[in-house]
Amino acid sequence: MAEPLKIALAGLGTVGVGVIRLVEANAQLIARRAGRPIQITVVSARDRNKARGVDLSPYAWEDDMVILGERTDVDVVVEMVGGSDGPALALARTTIEAGKALVTANKAMIAHHGLELAAKAEDKHVALKFEAAVAGGIPVIKGLREGAAANEIERVYGILNGTCNFILSTMEDTGRDFADVLAEAQARGFAEADPAFDVEGTDAAHKLSILAAIAFGSKIDFGAVDTAGITRLRAADIAQAAALGYVIRLIGMAETDGVDGNRTLFQRVQPHLVPVDHPLAHVDGATNAVVAEGNFSGRLLFQGAGAGDGPTASAVVADLIDIARGEVSHAFSMPVGELEALGPAETGHRQSRAYVRFMVADRPGVLAEITAALRDAGVSIESLIQKGRSGDAVMVAMVTHEGPESAVRKALSLLEGSDSLTEPPLVLQILGD
Ligand code: HSE
Numbered sequence: 001m002a003e004p005l006k007i008a009l010a011g012l013g014t015v016g017v018g019v020i021r022l023v024e025a026n027a028q029l030i031a032r033r034a035g036r037p038i039q040i041t042v043v044s045a046r047d048r049n050k051a052r053g054v055d056l057s058p059y060a061w062e063d064d065m066v067i068l069g070e071r072t073d074v075d076v077v078v079e080m081v082g083g084s085d086g087p088a089l090a091l092a093r094t095t096i097e098a099g100k101a102l103v104t105a106n107k108a109m110i111a112h113h114g115l116e117l118a119a120k121a122e123d124k125h126v127a128l129k130f131e132a133a134v135a136g137g138i139p140v141i142k143g144l145r146e147g148a149a150a151n152e153i154e155r156v157y158g159i160l161n162g163t164c165n166f167i168l169s170t171m172e173d174t175g176r177d178f179a180d181v182l183a184e185a186q187a188r189g190f191a192e193a194d195p196a197f198d199v200e201g202t203d204a205a206h207k208l209s210i211l212a213a214i215a216f217g218s219k220i221d222f223g224a225v226d227t228a229g230i231t232r233l234r235a236a237d238i239a240q241a242a243a244l245g246y247v248i249r250l251i252g253m254a255e256t257d258g259v260d261g262n263r264t265l266f267q268r269v270q271p272h273l274v275p276v277d278h279p280l281a282h283v284d285g286a287t288n289a290v291v292a293e294g295n296f297s298g299r300l301l302f303q304g305a306g307a308g309d310g311p312t313a314s315a316v317v318a319d320l321i322d323i324a325r326g327e328v329s330h331a332f333s334m335p336v337g338e339l340e341a342l343g344p345a346e347t348g349h350r351q352s353r354a355y356v357r358f359m360v361a362d363r364p365g366v367l368a369e370i371t372a373a374l375r376d377a378g379v380s381i382e383s384l385i386q387k388g389r390s391g392d393a394v395m396v397a398m399v400t401h402e403g404p405e406s407a408v409r410k411a412l413s414l415l416e417g418s419d420s421l422t423e424p425p426l427v428l429q430i431l432g433d
Contacts, residue, residue, distance in 0.1 A: 009080065065091055076127075107203065218339055
C-alpha cells in the first residue's frame, strides 16, 4: 500500500481525542477507502500532562503547536484548538504557508478568516477543509460542494446549534426554565466553552455564513448576519406557540435577493415559529438539520448529530480521507476570485407572518394602544391572546397575517417609549413552506 498520510493533531479536547480514537479503531477500513493509511505522527495541546483517556505514547509531542506544519513528519495539520484568532489562526497560516493541508473544525476562524486562508491554500495548491465546522457529523459541506454542485441553490436554512435546539425542545417537553436547561446542556458537553456563543446565536451565525458562501458562491460575510439568540424566550412563548400549532426553533436562514448584477445576500439567525408538520419541527435535542433548495434537485434535507466527539471526528477524518485520495478542491467550491461580494439584503419588503409578543401593564386601554399602532402601520392581526400575569405585567401575544416586515417594525416604532410596555416587544418570524 502507498505511503501513509502523516497527520499532526493540534488540540486534544473531546473532539481531538475523538479523532485519535476513530483513526485507531477504523484504521484498516480507512486505509482501504483512502488508498493509503492515515497515521497520526505528532500531537500538541496546551497541557501535556492532562489525563485524556487515550494513550499518547505512540505519537511525538510538539510543545509549540504553531510550527506543526513545518515538521518533516507532517503532511496535514488538524486544528482542533478553537477560537477565531490566536494560536488557531497562527497555526492555520503557518501550516498553509509551509505548503501543508489544513483540516479544521473551527467555524469561528473560518467565518472570520476563511477567505484569506482559502486564497493562501489556492496559492500553495493545498487543501483547506472544514466539514466538521458546520453541523458536526452531517456531511452538509460535502453535500453542497459536491452532491448539489450542479444546482443554483435558492435557499439554505436549518437548525445549526445543538445547544439551543436541546434547550428549546427540552423547555417544550418539560416546561422547565431556560437557565436550568442551559446548565444541563453544558453538563452534557455540547455547549461552547462560552455558552453566550450558543444562546446568543453567534455559533449558528458562524455556521450560516460558511454555508451561505458555499451555497451561493459569495464571499463570507459573517458580520452581515442579522443575529438574535434564544435568551429572551419565555416558557409562555413556547406554550403559546404550541397552542397555535408551532414549535420554536433557532433557525439560520440565507438566500439571495435581487437580480443578477444587483444581487444581495439575506442572512439571519433568529428563533422562528415552525409549523408542527414541517420537517424541522421534528428535530429535537442536540440534533442539527439543514435544508438546501436546489433549482434542479429540489429540497434536500441533511440531518444528524451536530456536535459530540464521534460525529465531529467522523467529519474530520472524512476530510483526511479526501486529502489522502489526492483531492485539492476549492474550499468554497470555486476559486476565491470567483466568489461574489454580495451586499446585505434589505429586509423591509420581505413578506412573512410574524409572532409578536408584548409584556404590558395591566390597565385599561393598553390593548387598544397596541392594536391602534398595528392598525396605523398596516399590520393585520390573525389571532391574539392575552395571558395571565407575570409580576405586574401581562403577556399579549399575536400572530399577524402575511405582510412586509417593515410594517411590523413601523408598529413597534410607534409604540417605542410607551410606558404601557414593561419590556421591548419580541418578534419572531413564522417559517413558511
Ligand atoms: N456548540 C455547538 C452546538 C457545537 O451546540 O451546536 C459545535 O458546533
